[in-house]
Amino acid sequence: MPEPMTSLPLVPASAAGLPRWMRWLRWLRWVGLLLLCAAYLQGGLFKLADFPGAVAEMRHFGLNPPVPLAIATIVLELGACAMILLGWRRWLGALALAAFTAGATFIANRFWEAPPEARFMMTNAFFEHLGLAGGFLLVAWHDLRERATRHG
Known part of the structure; x- marks a missing residue:
């Protein structure tokens, strides 16, 4: 069962105590998350457009097998980004993209085998x-920490 959203998922709970002139900073967090997800949004959408x-x-x-793996990659890239940006189990989406990124870099960027x-x-x-x-690991850590603080 999905957990209820008690506040806007894009607004950190810590922004509530900020002075009025600093409240614009709450959106800075979401823009940071959007930028962190940008490559995966682009990659998922391009893969979807050119399957x-x-x-x-x-x-x-x-x-x-390439076809199921291409589908899984698209679902992972777009789904995990949606989880992060919407704040629904953000920690899980961030961990998924951290693991995907680490795994993919060992497949695609094997510099030790590259010609000079x-x-x-x-x-x-x-x-x-x-x-x-590492950035995604920090997002997961921060989200889990914020949840623990909210739920005692």
């Missing part, structure tokens, strides 16, 4: 994606 391309991407990385001319860019991409996964 044969999404299947080809799965084949390119040697992932089988590609190694620098792949190394950067690898560690950027680890940082993104």
Whole structure:
């Protein structure tokens, strides 16, 4: 059974005590979450718009069976982003994207196997994606901590 939403999911509970002139900051959190999710929203929508391309991407990385994995990737990217942005089990959506990002970076950015001319860019991409996964872990931690505070 879904948990009831007692307040707007986009507004952090901590914003209630802010002075009026600082209340605009409550939206800063949501914009940050939107930016964190931007690559997954774009990726999911592009895969949805070009499903044969999404299947080809799965084949390119040697992932089988490619069609179900392409569907699962689209559902994960868009569904987890919706959970994060709407505040419904945000922690779960964030953990899902953290795990997906960490796993995908070990598949797509294996810099240690890259030729020397590609190694620098792949190394950067690898560690950027680890940082993104860390950002999602922080979102999950913050959401779980906020829930614990609200529920005693």
